[in-house]
Amino acid sequence: LLSSISEARQLVDTAYLHARKSLKRNLEEKVANPMNFLKHLKDPVGRTRSAVRAADYLETTLKLLKIKLHLSGKWRSNVTDLLDRKQKEVISKETGCDYQIRSIKCPNHDIYRTITGECNNRKHSHLGSSNRAFARWLPAAYEDGVSVPRGASEGKLYNGFPLPLVRKVSNEIAHTANENITQDQELSLVFMHWGQWVNHDIDLTPSSGAGFSPELHCETDCAFKSPCFPIKFPPDDPRMLRSNSCMPFIQSASVCNPRTFTREQINAVSSFIDASTVYGSEDSVAKSIRNQTDHLGLMAVNQNFTDAGLELLPFENNTKSICVLTNESMNIPCFKAGDKRVTENLGLSALHTVFLREHNRLVSELRKLNPHWDGEKLYQESRKIVVAIIQMITYRDYLPLLLAEETSKWIPSYSGYNENVDPTISNVFSLAFRFGHVSVRPFVSRLDDSFQPLGSFSNVPLHLTFCAPWRIIMEGGIDPLIRGMVVDHAKLMKQNQLLVEELQNHLFEQTEVMGLDLAALNMQRGRDHGLPGYNAWRRFCGLSQPQNIDEFSEVLGNSKLAKKFMELYGTPDNIDLWIGAVAEPLIPQGRVGPLLACIIGTQFRNLRDGDRFWWEKPGVFTPQQLHALRKISLSTVICDNTHIKNIPRDVFKVNSYPENFVDCHEIDTLDLSPWKDKPESVTKGMQLSNVCQR
Structure with a gap:
């Protein structure tokens, strides 16, 4: 056992x-393929890297044991069935996996959330914290019951049929040309970008750390x-x-x-x-993006450039940054933020920048109100407000547009914190929330002060904007991007127009190397994650489970599409969750079908009800502070942190300039006076009366 563990660690x-x-060499030789970009965005860092490495040690140990014990294909059970409790404990301890079971000591009294999310739930301190497994709402479906993705072995049948190649499904069902997209008549591109912003706040599945070893030939060999x-x-x-x-x-x-050894x-x-996204999910990252020089609670900002006098995100500090390769003459590295994916696209970088500025703006305003507060208190109080703003905008403005009439069915009014609700993001949600890919437009437009195209910078094909922060620094900052997002319509999901060519063939194609296919990646990812097929999720949600072409035609409201699916998959049971879910007709007024409404609605309800620091929970903010917070909107945040002068009251809806725009002065701002500390004597009196009331 011990020699296998030691060999596994070495491998x-x-x-x-x-x-x-290999990645370093690629950067030095200035060659980067689309996979290198994807790796940069999803590379495990900090504690994540140690957690992932421990899991790799464990998995490799089991593989080596299997070989050493000569468990041939005829052996039906798994290696783990041969190990007793003591042996499993040895493996867990020696690989470093026992951190999963160690208990966390939480402070008796806390007023701020931890950076990692630990101790939010006092009964189960790890619930919802970073570097843990996704929750499983249904048992994993792996080919071997443990870790091999379905579809990995050729010729294997599922429910009597082989699984189709995901690329074939993508070509036949997902693909739509860049030119013929249908615009959403009601929602702006801000709607699409906010979905990604929230998504990056709540889940990140890093790539396996070993996957880019040149010895593996992932790019040349087609075998699993x-x-x-x-x-x-x-x-x-x-x-x-x-x-x-x-x-x-x-x-x-x-x-x-360490309990069941199934791949999670x-x-x-x-x-x-x-x-x-702003503050990070582990302490070392959170510390590294704060302003270390003045200890006033501010976030670090770019030292080389400003955006017409306003702050920009700092750069990564490594000399060889992959973002440089998107325009070598500009030599601009990737931005650095609380989330590694900050430079994935320009709209995302713009939102990161706005909220970085909002934090620093709040710090300066609160310091004027309470000169006696130290940097840590200023940082924590500002962070607490930023979190409340994002929670409020998401639940009040974004989700009702997504779920429409079904909002209250899945997310009833708030009735307080419930420590028995598990807020952990579910594995299926991490795939389902990628529905937003079907509302992405093929071009990025940038507009000037009068909302006219910004010269030659205006319409850039999407694939030329991935990992390209130089476009923000050298081509007019974030304002033109935000104006474009506000005026542009989101793409409407239509069954015959799922994914634009830019994403289906040119993902991360910054260099001439072949781009990736996002639809195929999503389906392959679902198989990689051991997600059961379409009907299993319909059953989980209490929806009908179509068995044949007629029943499926009824669910899709489209017999031609149902026939295409059946030709590819043979049975609806086998359909990959992502493609089956995005192909469903939208619920009335909403932007997802019934299956996605259930998965997304359930997840967002758990996120709210299982959060001890939820902004509306009594005692988190005072009634006066709540009243002040409720007045603001995303328009407020944009007006307060950019040079933009005119804005629609609701930026999620489609607005045309100038008729639906108002001057920023007409937009409610956040009144911070309720955050002013009361003089000592008054506070003491209030505390006494509170005690009496209790």
Whole structure:
């Protein structure tokens, strides 16, 4: 046992080292393929890296034991069935996996949330914290019952049918040309961007740390060799380069599961809506993005550039940054924020920038009100307000547009904190919330002060804006982007127009290397995560489970599409969750079908009811503070933190300039006077009367 563990550690460490060296070499040679960009955005850092590495040690140990014990294919049970409790404990301890079971000591009294999300729930201190496994709402469906993704072995049948290649499904069902998209007549592009902003706050599935080791040939070999699970091209694919080429795909990093040893994926960020995009989800990151020089509670800002006098996000401090490769002559590295994916697209970077400025604005205002507060108190109080703003905008403004008439069914009015609700993000939600990919437009538009196209910078194909912070620094800052988001319509999800060509063929195609296919990635990711098929989730949600083409035509309201699905999958039971869910007709007035409404609604209810620091929970804010917070909107935040002078009252709705716009002075601002400390004597009196009331 011990020699296997030691061998496993060596193998994993070597693979990690190779992967890091290989990426470094690529950057030095200035070659980066789309996978390198994806890796940069989803690379495990800090404590996540140790957690993922421990899981790799564990998994590799079990593989080695299997070989050493000569468990052939005929052996039906798993290695773990041969281990007793003591042996399992040894493996858990020696691989470092026992951190999952160690208890966390929480302080008796706390007024602020932790950065990691630990101790939010006092009974189960790890619930919702970063670097834990996603929750499983249904048992995992793996080919071998433990870790092999469905579809990994050729010719294997599920419910009597083989699983189709995800790329084939993408080509036949998801693909739509860039030109013929239908615009959403009611919702702006802000709606799409806010979905991604919230999503990045609550889940991040990093890639396996070993997946980029050149020894693995993930890019050249099409066979499944964990963590490589390449996406094969169907023979008639227009983009197949050679007869045996495939699109690289690296499995998600797993997390230690010392109890059952089934493969579980790790959520690297805290589940709560706690602005971890701004502040980070682990203490070392949170510390590194604060202003270390003046200790006034401010976030660090860019030292090289400003946006017409306003702050920009700081740069990563590494000399070789992948973002430089998107325009070498500009030599601009990636931004640094609480979330690694900050530079993925320009709209996302703009929201990151706005909330960084909002934090620093709040710190300065609160310091004027309470000169006696120290930097830590200023930081925590400002953070608490930023979190409340994001929670409020999400539940009051965003979710009702998404879920429409079904909002109150899934998310009834708030009735207080419930320590028995598990707020952990579920594995299925991490896939389901990617529904937003079908509302992405193929071009990024940037507008000047009068909301006219900003010269030659105006319409940029989406794939040329991935990981390109130079476009913010050199092409007019974030204001033109925000104006574009406010005026542009989101793309409407239509069954014959799911994913634009930019995302279906050119994802991260900054260099001439073949881009990735986001639809295929999503479906392959669902299989990688062991998610059961479409009907299992319909059953979970109390919806009908279509068995044949007629029943499925009824669910989809589209017999042609149902026929296409049946030809590919043979049975609705096998349909990959993501494609089945986004293909459903939208609920009345909403922007998702019934299955997504159930999964998303359930998750957001748990996130709210299981959060001890939820902004509306009595005692978190005073009644006066709540009254002040309720007046503000995303328009307020934009007006307070940009040079934009005119804005619609509701930026989520489609607005045309100038008729639906008002001057920023007409937008309610946040009155901070309720945050002013009362003089000592008054506070003492209030505390006494509170005691009497209790």
